[in-house]
Amino acid sequence: MYRIRFHGRGGQGMKTASRILGRAFFLEGFEVQDAPRYGAERRGAPMFAYVRASRNTINERGIIRRPDLVVVADDTLVPVSAAGVLQGVTEHTVMLINSNEKPEVWKDRLNISGQVLTMPSVAEKEDRLEPRFISASCAGVAARLVGVISRTSLKQAISAELAHLGAAVVDKNLAGALESYDLMGSHSGSVTPGHEVPAYAYQNPEWIELPFEDARVSAPAIHATATSEKMKTGLWRTMRPVIDYSRCNRCWWVCSTFCPDSAISLDDEGYPQIDYEHCKGCMVCVAQCPSHAIHAIPEQEAEAGTPAGERL
Amino acid sequence: MKRTLLTGNGAAAWGVRLAGVDYVPAFPITPQTEIIETIANWIDLGEMDCRMVTLESEHSMITAAGAAAATGVRAFTATSSQGLLYAMEMIYTVAGWRVPFVMVNVSRGLSAPITLEPDHNDILVARDSGFLQIHCATCQEVLDSILMAFRLAEDEQVRLPVIVNMDGFYLSFTREPVEIPDADAVTRFLPPFDPENICFRASAPVSEAVAVLGGPPYSYFRYETHLASLNAVPVFAKIAEEFAQAFGRTYEAVEAYRTDDAELVFVIMGSFATKAKDAVDRLREAGRSVGLLRPRLLRPFPNGDIRRILAGKKGVAVIDQNLSMGMGGVLHSELASALYGQAHAPPVLVSFIGGLGGRDIGPEEFYEMASVTRKAVEDGKAPAPRLLYTEKELREVRKLQAIAQVERENLGQNQ
Numbered sequence: 001m002y003r004i005r006f007h008g009r010g011g012q013g014m015k016t017a018s019r020i021l022g023r024a025f026f027l028e029g030f031e032v033q034d035a036p037r038y039g040a041e042r043r044g045a046p047m048f049a050y051v052r053a054s055r056n057t058i059n060e061r062g063i064i065r066r067p068d069l070v071v072v073a074d075d076t077l078v079p080v081s082a083a084g085v086l087q088g089v090t091e092h093t094v095m096l097i098n099s100n101e102k103p104e105v106w107k108d109r110l111n112i113s114g115q116v117l118t119m120p121s122v123a124e125k126e127d128r129l130e131p132r133f134i135s136a137s138c139a140g141v142a143a144r145l146v147g148v149i150s151r152t153s154l155k156q157a158i159s160a161e162l163a164h165l166g167a168a169v170v171d172k173n174l175a176g177a178l179e180s181y182d183l184m185g186s187h188s189g190s191v192t193p194g195h196e197v198p199a200y201a202y203q204n205p206e207w208i209e210l211p212f213e214d215a216r217v218s219a220p221a222i223h224a225t226a227t228s229e230k231m232k233t234g235l236w237r238t239m240r241p242v243i244d245y246s247r248c249n250r251c252w253w254v255c256s257t258f259c260p261d262s263a264i265s266l267d268d269e270g271y272p273q274i275d276y277e278h279c280k281g282c283m284v285c286v287a288q289c290p291s292h293a294i295h296a297i298p299e300q301e302a303e304a305g306t307p308a309g310e311r312l
Numbered sequence: 313m314k315r316t317l318l319t320g321n322g323a324a325a326w327g328v329r330l331a332g333v334d335y336v337p338a339f340p341i342t343p344q345t346e347i348i349e350t351i352a353n354w355i356d357l358g359e360m361d362c363r364m365v366t367l368e369s370e371h372s373m374i375t376a377a378g379a380a381a382a383t384g385v386r387a388f389t390a391t392s393s394q395g396l397l398y399a400m401e402m403i404y405t406v407a408g409w410r411v412p413f414v415m416v417n418v419s420r421g422l423s424a425p426i427t428l429e430p431d432h433n434d435i436l437v438a439r440d441s442g443f444l445q446i447h448c449a450t451c452q453e454v455l456d457s458i459l460m461a462f463r464l465a466e467d468e469q470v471r472l473p474v475i476v477n478m479d480g481f482y483l484s485f486t487r488e489p490v491e492i493p494d495a496d497a498v499t500r501f502l503p504p505f506d507p508e509n510i511c512f513r514a515s516a517p518v519s520e521a522v523a524v525l526g527g528p529p530y531s532y533f534r535y536e537t538h539l540a541s542l543n544a545v546p547v548f549a550k551i552a553e554e555f556a557q558a559f560g561r562t563y564e565a566v567e568a569y570r571t572d573d574a575e576l577v578f579v580i581m582g583s584f585a586t587k588a589k590d591a592v593d594r595l596r597e598a599g600r601s602v603g604l605l606r607p608r609l610l611r612p613f614p615n616g617d618i619r620r621i622l623a624g625k626k627g628v629a630v631i632d633q634n635l636s637m638g639m640g641g642v643l644h645s646e647l648a649s650a651l652y653g654q655a656h657a658p659p660v661l662v663s664f665i666g667g668l669g670g671r672d673i674g675p676e677e678f679y680e681m682a683s684v685t686r687k688a689v690e691d692g693k694a695p696a697p698r699l700l701y702t703e704k705e706l707r708e709v710r711k712l713q714a715i716a717q718v719e720r721e722n723l724g725q726n727q
Binding site: 227 | 489
């Protein structure tokens with residue numbers, strides 16, 4: 001059975017990617033299971049989707065513990081432990097990362113023995129706020145890596161899964177996905193189906209006895225304020241708002257009032273400061289600033305060392 | 313017939329569409345599912361001839377479904393978890409009306425604390441209501457069960473509402489290959505609803521169970537509902553046989569997998585049962601004689617089939633994806649009650665609690681449950697009920713508690 005996991009952020013289209021790949025396997029005559037997994041739906045929060053494909057009936061369900069292929073649509077997720085990108089990754093697993101950095105850098109950084117690949121590069125969009133449809137490309141590369149999905153099936157799968165979005169969107173996605181499919185030709189078949197856990201040699205789950213604990217400990221209550229500070233929602237951001245202080249009029253109330261997360265405060269001189277640990281990157285401030293002093297910068301670029309919003 | 317990929321929600325919507333449902337009252341907001349959204353879209357596109365009305369709560373939604381069914385139209389509705397609980401007063405009431413309609417419940421663990429993932433405590437709250445319950449393990453079964461559920465609900469020997477249950481995420485959001493039967497074949501199996509003696513016309517008003525009754529007439533009506541529910545066992549068997557003839561898929565009240573020559577048997581409900589099926593195959597490969605029993609009908613409880621299938625078995629591992637506080641697993645209790653005092657009943661019944669709030673059950677855990685049950689058979693005694701829980705999981709909880717603890721200390725200092 002093939003077991004494939006797609007990791008991305010809410011809104012990046014990983015559910016769609018899993019559906020395209022699932023449909024493509026199905027068109028090739030495989031039994032298929034595809035599903036997304038997330039908590040309360042939040043744009044930008046880490047989520048994953050998965051595909052199982054087999055020539056036989058699939059009885060396995062739920063999250064994939066031992067993936068044959070892990071696709072990461074957003075490389076900023078790799079170090080986020082809650083995203084669980086590396087969960088169950090072994091030397092058998094192929095990692096496919098959408099990143100500007102080289103595969104060797106990732107292999108070294110993550111200290112993993114399996115094969116690491118990066119997505120073939122895509123042209124930068126003119127409008128940085130326009131969402132990048134990477135789902136079809138991710139599915140296209142995954143389809144090539146398993147080596148059992150034809151170009152025709154991939155094409156049909158994309159057309160079927162995106163039909164509701166109209167012909168223009170289908171065409172745009174087809175172009176990107178088929179280009180990626182073609183570029184990865186030399187890696188065709190590098191992902192191979194994994195095995196089931198045998199019942200004659202398995203690791204004992206070592207269950208424990210759950211002890212009784214006082215309701216002061218065991219009731220799900222938090223009796224203090226400001227615990228949400230400990231939740232670094234800044235990790236959900238794909239775009240970062242950066243203030244150009246040379247254009248800031250210190251009107252003080254517009255950006256900080258519109259910020260839905262109270263992540264903008266004022267310093268002693270009346271300049272707004274963005275709390276990047278909690279800014280989710282909704283870009284409401286960018287749209288509201290009367291003097292257009294707030295810019296949107298892709299998070300990956302910002303992480304790489306371009307202006308991080310310090311006042312010059 | 314068309315075979316395509318559908319989620320459990322999509323499969324449910326297709327079942328409703330093929331069943332020729334006349335009326336769908338729905339609460340449209342969370343925790344409502346895509347089932348209603350899909351049906352609404354079809355009605356909007358003119359692909360489905362049906363009336364949908366949105367209501368302000370699940371309580372009103374069930375009232376509307378029951379009232380519509382009392383006029384002789386075919387009605388359907390759907391809900392999930394907290395929504396089912398919010399409707400609970402009317403769940404009991406409409407069952408008492410003896411009106412036939414079908415509802416899908418997408419199972420999800422209940423508050424508090426809150427989760428979005430499945431377990432069966434929500435649907436078990438409706439266990440004693442008079443609604444019949446069909447539990448599904450695959451998306452195909454969801455579609456097929458809805459067709460059978462209308463036959464069951466409308467049968468004159470039964471005439472009770474039916475809940476078709478599926479697990480959130482594991483079925484509701486999971487796509488699998490599903491055969492969508494031809495509309496003609498479905499109409500032959502499930503003709504338009506003939507309400508017979510159910511009728512309501514504006515010119516001829518009737519009242520439905522309005523009187524306040526004393527104990528003896530109350531007992532009569534309640535016990536009649538119980539007898540009608542028991543009738544659903546043979547009626548379901550007959551419907552399932554007709555379904556198998558028409559569509560080639562067999563759904564008995566209890567699914568038995570590799571039980572004939574098994575010494576040990578897993579008992580589990582819902583979609584996690586297919587995981588258990590996988591484990592049975594692996595255990596067989598390792599030379600262990602293990603089978604699986606899955607009650608498809610929970611109400612009425614198929615006592616006869618369960619006793620027959622488990623007769624002569626050495627040990628049974630009951631895996632409950634629910635927890636009755638202060639007692640334990642509900643299915644374990646039901647099974648013990650079905651087997652107690654029966655000739656050839658398995659001597660050892662081991663209770664496991666797992667999959668609460670969608671907590672996964674891995675293949676190793678099924679193998680270990682088989683191993684624990686085998687040891688219990690050797691010892692001639694069942695161990696204490698076991699929660700499937702690991703040290704690593706407790707460590708994760710400790711991290712959350714550590715945050716809470718720090719906060720409490722700060723609070724103490726501020727006072």
